[in-house]
Amino acid sequence: MEPILTADNLTKIFDEKGKEKFTAVDHISFQLYPGETLGIVGESGSGKSTLAKMISRLTDITEGNLFLCGKEITRVKGKALRRAYEDIQMVFQSPAASFDPRRTLGDGIGESLRNHGVSKVNVQKEAVRLLKECGLSPEFADRYPHEVSGGQCQRAAIARALAIRPKILICDEATSALDVTVQQQIMELLGRMREEREIACIFICHNLGLVQSFCDRLLVMYEGKIVEEGTPDEVIKNPRSDYTKELIEAVL
Amino acid sequence: MREDKKTPSVRKLRVRKSHIKTRLVLFLLLTAALMLTVIFAQQICPYDPNAQDTSISLQPPSLEHLAGTDRFGRDMFSRILVGLQTSVLSTLCLVVIITVAGTAAGILCGYYGGILDSVVMRISDVCLAFPGLVFALAIASLLGGGLHNAVFALAVISWPKYARIARSQTLSVKNTDYISAARLAGGNSIQIIIRHVLPNSIGPILVTSMLDIGTMLMELAGLSFLGLGAQPPTAELGNMMSGGRSMLQTYPWVIIGPGIAIFAAVVIFNLLGDTFRDYLDPRNSRRN
Structure with a gap:
């Protein structure tokens, strides 16, 4: 192989x-x-x-x-x-520090898709779907990194890493x-x-x-x-x- | 017991926070009033600020001429309003120029580093090496008088401050994990700078520029006072004071009126800047 x-x-x-x-x-x-x-x-x-x-x-x-x-x-x-x-994607050690403090988790998760030309509406849908897959409810897409716990943030980080299907x-x-x-x-x-x-x-x-x-x-x-x-x-x-x-x- | 001790401090913090908010609203209203006066100065001034009538020269303040008249018989109140407009608008223009130029230079230097960083920072060192106003005087006299040249001269000496703040902010933001994550998300440098670096470093820069409005207003009026800013007959607070300085003892209103106008404008902008800084200070607010 x-x-x-x-x-x-x-x-x-x-x-x-x-x-x-x-x-x-x-x-x-x-x-x-x-x-x-x-x-x-x-x-x-x-x-x-x-x-x-x-x-x-x-x-x-x-x-x-x-x-x-x-x-x-x-x-x-x-x-x-x-x-x-x-x-290649990566999940970092400190979950809260790996998200931009001024952007929502949904924004962070969808960023790679946005960069690849996916439309805003579809990016949002995909972010919510990914959050669900990683065990978080849809409203987390609108939360900021400092509003969630470390474990929840790390789940979002995993969702972000998987978004582009690496x-x-x-x-x-x-x-x-x-x-x-x-x-x-x-x-x-x-x-x-x-x-x-x-x-x-x-x-x-x-x-x-x-x-x-x-x-x-x-x-x-x-x-x-x-x-x-x-x-x-x-x-x-x-x-x-x-x-x-x-x-x-x-x-x- | 400890619980009891803790309660007042929390309440104090809330009171201080709401106190700052009231202050911010108050000074925002004051600034808005000032800006309205400035913008509509031509419409609200009672006389033509440049109309001369020597038969009524140097009259003391009266109901007819609220701030008296100058030696050419021009209405001082109208001239102060229009002069305020010239001073404040050119100051705002100056502050916007140095904020944008300085921030752009600083962020690019901090983000890319290397030769660009060295070159731009050495240039800024040169600008900072001379005493500010003296250097501005030299540039302004080299370029000749005129409001544009005065603005340019002050811009040359004041952009490095912004470049340095922006650079150090960018350097600390650049090495965070969320910038790494943004790179992994496939963003190019420009996208990363606009989406992540700029929003996370702009706070201190905005506060500095708000606090600088008052200083720049004074310095611009200072250059005009020395004859290197707005040229007569343009009404500008600095050159109006300069024109009246020989009459300070005999006809004080000619110089006191513009002086009060500068004072009021500077105080309002400084208070707004101070309050804005307090408002953004994380020690005074719990981010919710």
């Missing part, structure tokens, strides 16, 4: 004037296949969020190549990048800012969406326990490098690196 996304030696070096060079992501390669869920686990500062931003091209890639369905998108800009965003969904610590029960609900929602829409998912998390049942494959990152790779069971039962062992102990 053709991989849907291929990362080939992705490297990010922060090289700011007056500061020491810092390698946040160090030659990371992996493939993502259609419909599979890839978990990326690591502690804060291990480079997983930077990696997510590189894959979604929100930050520049210093070295290496990135392919989407066989086409290189490492340095594409403008129109070509916008076309790539039809296939092939890849990147969840960057999508449940970290939520409390445990809401976390579970969001995981269920993501799981359901993944099944229904056959989306490939990159699930970034620092909690090994949470990804165990959710992911098909697991990468463990430490200081910008991949230290462990395999199915969750393999990784958890036979950890090879010391860092992974520490992570597992932390969960138990």
